[in-house]
Structure formats: structure tokens, C-alpha cells
Amino acid sequence: MSEPKKVDRRKFIYAGLGAVALIAIGAAAYVAMNPPVVTQTVTTSTTVPTTSVVTTTVPTTSVVTTTVPTTSVVTTTTEILPPIPDYSLAKIDWKQFKGTNINLISHSAPQTEYMKKRAPEFEELTGIKVTFDLYAEKEYSDKVVIAAQSASGMYDVLAVLPAYSATFVMQKWVDPVYKYIENPKLCDQRWYNLPDFYDSALSYGRFDPSTNTFGVGQQHMIPAPGYLETLPVLYYRKDILSELGLKVPQTFDELEEECRIIKERKSNIVPFVTRGCRMAGTWNIPLAMIGCYGGNFFDQEWYPILNRPEAIEAVTKYVSLMRNYGPPGAAMYDYTKAMELFKSGGAAFYLDTGNYYGVLTDPATSQVANNVGVAEIPAGPKGRKVNFLQWSLAIDPNSKNKEAAWLFIQWVTSAKFAYELMAAGKGPSPRKSTYNERVIQDKWGDFINVVAASGKYSQILPLSLIAGKTQDIFSSYTSAAIDGQITAEEACRRANKEIYDAMKAAGYYDKPPKYGTYNNGGNVIPHSPDWTP
């Protein structure tokens, strides 16, 4: 009886040992598989010298060409590039990193999906294969921070959220792109035409390490195509305004007055909607309004000035518009809910990002497509201010294929690609040249005028190293004010105090100053000696 049992147990143990052995062999095989990867990188690094040999031969030919130009200098200078030059006109060797693979992380959006769709053309041009890792925005934003923080070099190209821009460049999570732009082997500056970008868009990638100032200095990241976000613009329903005999409001007071009329005469329509919830980029709306009322988020020395009269007046107007004329539960409205409401015909005015123009005017996605008008942000007592938001593309400093990554960034942020992306209706270009094209003017209509006008009074977000926290604090209080828990003035004062504490803890008031002065391109408010938190 006990005999077979014994054998069973032994067999069992042997089977277990066998399994362990299999795992061990598997692990050994896996470890053994790694060296080929290493040798692969070795071979790529050996191919780099060979290409550099090729490039050294290129210079010899370019020596020939330079000798030719010296005689025909006139021909090269008179050779005028078209406003939107083709990729083939760039005087660089697109094929110099042939056979490289690069990885890109971004969120999934019409723009990035379009880039992914076009990537095979880039591969054909350069022989570089681009793998896209696209996630939902929330997932992406957690992942990209972890990827940058872990310094793994897992990704070569990073898409950087506007709100993260300061953090990424100041923490040195990106390899400065100016090095690549200045390298004639990697960038044809005349063809690439950096000044063609809107200045506010470029600011998101600028950093001056000597004074530790974000927004000025050398270019560390490049504006991503299709991502120039004018925030906010005013969408309105043409049919409702003409039915009630109203004009497009030019000031916030006019807007409020028209909302009152709409509320009285059309009870089934929500007069006004915008973002009101905590987070989700809500601060963009009151920030622009504070600008229109002559204020700013920080003074020149990074002290929050939300407790000054102009900020309180602006936030009071914002809260009153949302509380009195907004949808029920306005304190929980993020951009999706607000857009859904407007798209389904439920609202008359909608203050939000210019990026939605395409969606709102597309009959396939919007019930009011033919009746949507777009206008500049209404003016406050001190004129207009609007936020330009800009996603950027950056190179991971731990990437092993930085030059190849740069070639991709150069291709995808070129005037040609920005134009094609906008012509395909995927998003507004950060390059001025795009807006002169007939195709774009026909397709985007009024929107172009709004962006062009906004470019004259644009500012960027108040991005400190702790921008995420300041945004959370500010929007949690404005959301509470819309909800009715506190008044707008209380919201401003309490947010101001809390933001001051957070900025202090982050070392913004250290002596000697750790960071350069604050300048977001908006109203410049000097630090007052009688400032109080």
C-alpha cells in the first residue's frame, strides 16, 4: 500500500525539481538573450561610426558644393524657399541614422494618431522606425513622469503637457534641443525656420539655466504640431443670438447681460458654460479673466497676488457667470461635460479651448455644427489676455538614439507637417506660416482670425516648479465658490494664502533667490513692499 505512495511523492518532488530546473533554464535563456541586445547596441554604435564615415564623405562633397556656392553665392541666397518647404529641401542627410528604432510616449489624441498614421512616411524618408505608445491622458501623465523620473531611457521622444513644461525642463528631464538645432549636420536652420513658431508657443520649451528661469533662454523643447491651444475662445450659437437680436458680446459685462436675457427668454437653454471643476485645466479660464481685469497670478517675485482687487473682481465675475447662468452642478463641469452640453444644443455661450472648433463644427459629432460661431475672449476693464497652451516634444536625456529622435522631432514639427496636420483638420498649428495658406483659411474659417488676434495678447500659464499643486489649490477654491460653499473673494484670499505657503516650502522666497523672476508674457506686476499673503 505504502509502496506506490512513496513513488508518487518522489515523482512529485522530481516533477517539482524539474519545474524549477525549467524555470532556471528559462531564466538562463532570458539572461543569455540579453547579450545579443547589448551586441545589437554595439553594432549600432559601430554603424554610427560608419555613417559618420559616410558623413565625412558628405562633407567632402559638401566641400565641393561650398566651393561651387562661393562662385555662385548669389544663386544660393536668391534661392528662396517656399513658405512651406518640402522635406526634401532640407539640406541634411535624412538617412544618417538608418535602421534605428525610437519610441515615443504621448496621450492618444487626433494629433498623435495622425502622427502615428504618417510615421511610415518618415520611416521611408529616414529609415528610422518610430513606435508610438499612446495612452489616455490621465494614464499618460502618470506614466511620463515615472518614465522621466526613473531615467530608464525607455522612451526617446517625450510629449510634454503644457502644465508639466516647467517641471520637465527645470528638473533636466529633457535633453536641450538647441544643441541639435545648432548642429548643421542635424538641422538645416533655414529650412526649419524656428522664428516661424509663435513666441508664446516657444516659451513653453525655453529655459535659462544660469538664472534658473523657465520661459526665457535657450530652446529645450519644441512646440508639437497641432497643439497650439488658445484658451479660452468664446463659442456662441448664431441661431440663438439672431433669434433674440443679440450681438456677439465684446466684454464680460455684455456677456453677463446677454446671459440674463437668454435666461429670461429661453428657459430650456443654459446661457453659459465653461470649466468649473477642480483640476482638469480649469484654472485656464479664471487665469485669462484675471489677465483681462489687469491682474496676474504671481507678481514679479513669485508672490501670489490673487488677493488683489483685480483678481477678486475677475474671479467674482467668473463665479457669478457659472453660478447664475451656468448648468446645474457647474462646480463639477470639466471640459468634456461642458463640450457635451454645448454640442448637444444645451448651451448658448461656451468659453473654452480653441482646439474644439473642429469638433464643434463637424456635423458628424455636433448637433449644432452649422450654428456655431467663434469669437475672441470678451474683454475686461483692462482689455484682453488669453492663455496660449502648447504641448512640446522633447528628447529624453537617457535615450540612446538622441540624434534619431531629433530627426523625428524636426520632421514632425516642420512647417510642412504642421500645415498638413492642420489641413487634415486635426489641430491648430503653432507656426505662423500655416495660417497664410488658402486651404487652411477655407477649412478653419473664423477660427483663424481668432487665433491671429489672440497671438497679439497671449500669455503662458504661471508655471512654477509646483504648477500642479498651485493649479489644484486654486481650482479647488474656485470650484467651491461655484458650488456656493464660500464666496469668490474668500476663495481668492484662501487660495492666495495656501499658494504662498506652498511656494515658500518649494524655496521660491529663499535668499539669495533660487529662481529667476516671474514673467508669463502677461501683465507685469512689480513686487509691492506692503504685500500680504
Place this chain on the structure above:
Amino acid sequence: MIKVLKKSSHIIFFLPALIFLFVGIAYPIVWSINNSFYQWIIGGNPIFVGLKNYYDIFFGILSKDFWYSVYITVILTLLTVALQLTIGMGIALLIYDRTQNKIIRSIFLLPMVIPPVVSGTIWGNFIYNPSYGILNYLLSFFGVAPQLWTYSSQQALPSVIVILVWQWTPFVVLLLSAGLESLPKAPMEAAVIDGASSWQIFWYVKVPLLKPVILAVTVLRLMDTLRAFDIIISTTLGGPGRATEILNIMTYLTAFVHFNMGVASALGTILFTISLAAVIIMLYILRER
């Protein structure tokens, strides 16, 4: 050789579980506790600051937010678990002895199989939405004025509790009804003969017998609710204002929005300690005498 292996074979078989325990649980806990003693904004260099993070949380600049979150967490947890247990017990008593209970039980289980993020999104966007949500539409037939639900600070917390109760009561029902079915019949028959009412049978016979099951369910639900995160993040994200910012949400925002890993680790450690303490207290109260 084989003899040695034979004797130590149990260790070999334990190894995967041990490795998992160490890599997946013990190491992160120790690492996180260690981080909580550092001032560490993501990207910067961690600076050792001792107990400063804890001081800031309990008494310093973060104390107001922290105690508010604790208050919200306690209210949410107590109400949710109490409701889940009461309703769950009621349903379990109704269905445990019926012949068709298998079908009924499967129907009751449905909410539990929906991923919380999905149910949060459905409730937040389609049921509670004050403008086009189903709930206000249905209530309008009874003449109830439209309510704001998760969209206002007064109603957000109760509304979230309703989702939590809806989602996890089936779990309580499942365990309690299984427990009820496994009870011995003799004590109940004896009680009937002695002339006990059905309430007396429930309270003096069934509940004491069920105590181990109730204990297990309470502990499980308590721990789960303290960590309730997915439903809140997908419905209110801690808002409006800070109306539903439980400790877990505060920890998440501190880590991934404010990038403050030191304070977030300290908050995580505190939450861990609170859960542990709550479980120990529960075990003590409901222990077998």
C-alpha cells in the same frame, strides 16, 4: 544530494510565494516608510528631514487638509460599511433559504463584477448628471425637483456612498447567505420549540453563530472602503471643492499632481497604520470570548 533536496523541498516550493511577498509587499512598504522621512519633490534630490513630514501633516501647514480628509474618510467608511452590512444581512436573510436562490444570487452579484472605474463613470456621467442623468429624469415622474447629486458639496458624499453600497453589498450578501446556509439547524429548531419569535431567533441564535462570518465581512469591507479610490476618482476626483477628498485621494493628489513624494509616502504610511489599527480593534471587539 537528493536526500537534502527532499528535506528542503518545502522551502523550494515556498520560494515563489516568499519572493512575491518580499518584492510585492514587504519591500514597497519599507521603501515607502523610508521615503516618508525625506523631503522629496519628484525630480529633486531627497533630503532627510526626519519627522518633519509627519509634523506638517499632523500640526503644520498640511494639518487642516489632513484632518478634514480624515473626517471625510471616517464618515464615508463608517456609513458605507454599516449600510452594506445592514442591507446585506437583510437581503441574505431573504434569499438564503429559497429554492431559486442561485438565480437570484447571480443577479445580485452583477454590480460586483463591473469594474469600479466603469461603474463610477456610469454613475457620475449618466445617472447622477443633473442635466441629462437618468436619476433626475426618473424622479421627475414623482414630482421630485432635480437634484445635484455628486455635483454639489452637500450631496456628493452621500451620493458616493450610494455607489459604494450598490457596488459592494452583493459581496456581503454572498458571504452572509453562505454563512446562513451552513448554520446547524438544531439550535434554531430548539428555539422554535421554546417559543422564540423569529426576531429572537435571529438576534440570539443566528447572529451569535454567524459572528465569525460577520467579523470577516466587516474587516474586509472596512479595509476596502478605507482604500476606496477608483469610484471617487472616476466620479468626483475629490470635489466639488474638497467635499469627497478622502485620505487616499489626498495621497494620490500629493504624489501625482503635487509631485511631493515625501509627504505622499508619509500619508500612505498613516493610512496603512489607520487600516491596521482599525482591523486590530475590530478583531478585539468581535473576538471569540
